[in-house]
Amino acid sequence: MSPPPPKPPRDSEVVMTQMILPSDANPLNAAFGGRVMEWIDICGAVSAQRHCRHAVVTASMDDLHFHASIRVGWIVTLRARVLAAFRSSMEVGVTVTGENPLTGEKHLTTSALLTFVALGQDGGKVEVPPLQVETEDERIAQAEAHARREERLARRGMGTHWQKALGG
């Protein structure tokens, strides 16, 4: 079977707007980190699905940073795009911008990198379309994603001491 035809990053763009309600708050009256992660996961999964048009599951998340907190009542905008496509997985970048509803002032509050795996009807991995980068930023982003993947594969088998330290 020939591989699916390549697709540009803009085909996987996702914009998700949310408002921080009291039910999304932590005890300090700002957006609860776990809720933001939940939105990042959904936003990233939709992006991966728009690239590969298969069911996807989250394989990993890295470099999630909370640069600033988001108050209850603020608007948040999540943006996602596929940064690199591997054989049956994709790295997706997600940014979260906080917006003061009264002034319109915006700033980057959170960002994260996620890897999703594409699954076929039988639950097995399936091949995804190659990514056809179109701009210099996209090309560099793709190269960085490939470098991170090399690092991740190299690190395999390491770092389990902390899991042993947890016992259980």
Added chain:
Amino acid sequence: MSPPPPKPPRDSEVVMTQMILPSDANPLNAAFGGRVMEWIDICGAVSAQRHCRHAVVTASMDDLHFHASIRVGWIVTLRARVLAAFRSSMEVGVTVTGENPLTGEKHLTTSALLTFVALGQDGGKVEVPPLQVETEDERIAQAEAHARREERLARRGMGTHWQKALGG
């Protein structure tokens, strides 16, 4: 002001058991990744609070891996411990174990590393107790955490091409 006295990792141990209900499921009838991240964030935050006894906010998450999916009806057990304490932040490791309720069979399904920052009453950063490791696994886990922190600080300022590639 003298720094708070050191505390061993076992003082920050947290065990959180959950059952996967249909309201926690993704469309494939397994635990939705974003919900598991939410639990990891809460479990890690409680661990950090047990170490520092201050309000904490999530600063970052790394090396979150979903090793296996968890079916609706299964039991999950999250375990967390502080792996390393820095000046006003702590790295916490969280593991998630899936348990088949009918057989008792368990396996590691997810793991993640989180950094939390301790905040005082005025919302500013506060010093946290040093970590007093007691076992060889704890000592190695602590050393690895310090190495990861060095890497994170070194990477600062890099990797923003992907954010530019997202536009927005």
Added chain:
Amino acid sequence: MSPPPPKPPRDSEVVMTQMILPSDANPLNAAFGGRVMEWIDICGAVSAQRHCRHAVVTASMDDLHFHASIRVGWIVTLRARVLAAFRSSMEVGVTVTGENPLTGEKHLTTSALLTFVALGQDGGKVEVPPLQVETEDERIAQAEAHARREERLARRGMGTHWQKALGG
């Protein structure tokens, strides 16, 4: 105090993407109508806030139509824009598009018209910017919104028989 300067409809554009999870489903395994209404309300409120930059409350909803159902696992995209600005209220249009994640096929599934009122710090109504329409579609949409408002004001005081019929 001079009125705020006019703003074009595109300044109030909102895009909100969601994935239908089992926790959003009705007993027929499609998106539960009440959950879609909840998202429409938030999406419309953000749009109204982007136009007026004040706190807003929902005053009314009309012409909400479910043209088609949306299956669990599908992607939904809500789009909102201010259609007309009155003295201290705004009519916002919201469309909901369902997207089959496996084929990318999309169709309009729901649409609704909402009115939001702008509130100042003291909780009283405040003046909102006039709407500066730029295209022919926007001009007609604005005229229709003004006609609907006339109708709504004319209907006031009518139609309360059904409320009496409910008793209580």
Added chain:
Amino acid sequence: MSPPPPKPPRDSEVVMTQMILPSDANPLNAAFGGRVMEWIDICGAVSAQRHCRHAVVTASMDDLHFHASIRVGWIVTLRARVLAAFRSSMEVGVTVTGENPLTGEKHLTTSALLTFVALGQDGGKVEVPPLQVETEDERIAQAEAHARREERLARRGMGTHWQKALGG
């Protein structure tokens, strides 16, 4: 197949009491509009089911008005009844009353009209029982509902300019 026997409006009466918890609040500490819509949709759907004894889906909502806000801690009582039955659809009226728990004072805060379609086992539309009105208020409410339906059918195909204006 002969049509099902007629049923009076009181057979479809539904009373739903809720308490406004912080998880139901908007950032102004009053009931979040979208949550109230969710309850209205469920309350109306139960009413329609009690009339037709089939699965139902929401087809439209109109004349939803928020007359007053409801504070966190207040009690709300929703009441619904079928106002008119058409061939395979029903119009249901829902009122929402806010009650100050400390004084017992009540006032109408929200009202809405919804149309539900009855579906058979195969997912196709099915005939619903005629409505047998018993009081003068019920008779007028039924006549008004029939008039609204005529209007709705007449408006079909109109009003799509605002959807074009949204683009997307």
Added chain:
Amino acid sequence: MSPPPPKPPRDSEVVMTQMILPSDANPLNAAFGGRVMEWIDICGAVSAQRHCRHAVVTASMDDLHFHASIRVGWIVTLRARVLAAFRSSMEVGVTVTGENPLTGEKHLTTSALLTFVALGQDGGKVEVPPLQVETEDERIAQAEAHARREERLARRGMGTHWQKALGG
């Protein structure tokens, strides 16, 4: 200060209708017990508030029985009334009836007895109105509630072995 005037049980009647959605289900596709308990607690609290017109907190729950399970898609009706009023607390009875939406067939699925304490503005206990029973069933129900209260007070200090057995 003279005690508040007595009130009959019907003044504290509450009817709460809910529909079992997939988000309310356990892994067996029936209503999740914990969700039903949540509704019982709210329904009972509203009843207690209608009797005493103060803030209330749950003090205890007893004799909660699940007589039958409730399927997803079914309608549930909770009914509550104050059964007995003590100095600053009230016993409330709650019944839960399941209704097959397609046949209208109903049966009692759950029942529970709860005690709520009335709190004043300062958070301290306040006196509640005496209960003025009007029917023979109400009189016997009240006598049984008083007997249960005697038993509860007599049992105090007992039954802590099981808590010791739990350790922790």
Added chain:
Amino acid sequence: MSPPPPKPPRDSEVVMTQMILPSDANPLNAAFGGRVMEWIDICGAVSAQRHCRHAVVTASMDDLHFHASIRVGWIVTLRARVLAAFRSSMEVGVTVTGENPLTGEKHLTTSALLTFVALGQDGGKVEVPPLQVETEDERIAQAEAHARREERLARRGMGTHWQKALGG
């Protein structure tokens, strides 16, 4: 078929940690009783499943007492163990401890006794392992559980006056 081999109470131990978020609060800014009941039900069900390794459903809850309220931002730890095993049902004890995150001070806030029934694949009751108590506290706790069961069976058929008093 021979009965399953006996198991000690520690095999059914469950520890569940939660943090009280604003979405778990009542209007008094403390943990909402219904949410705590929900957690107790899940914690107890996991304990029962760890004893019997079958699907379980909640049959009853008794002696649920809220000894103290839990503030938003506090940590709660639920602990559960099987106290007694009958033919196809088990009594489980659950304690809830509140922990001030800033001081580490803990106190028992809630406790409850639940009965779960074990169900086989076909939905019918199945035999559960006998409980092999190991300590004196466990032996007394088991004896008390058996006494409560006798009482419950003796009370059957009584106490329905309050249900009649509710009407409905």
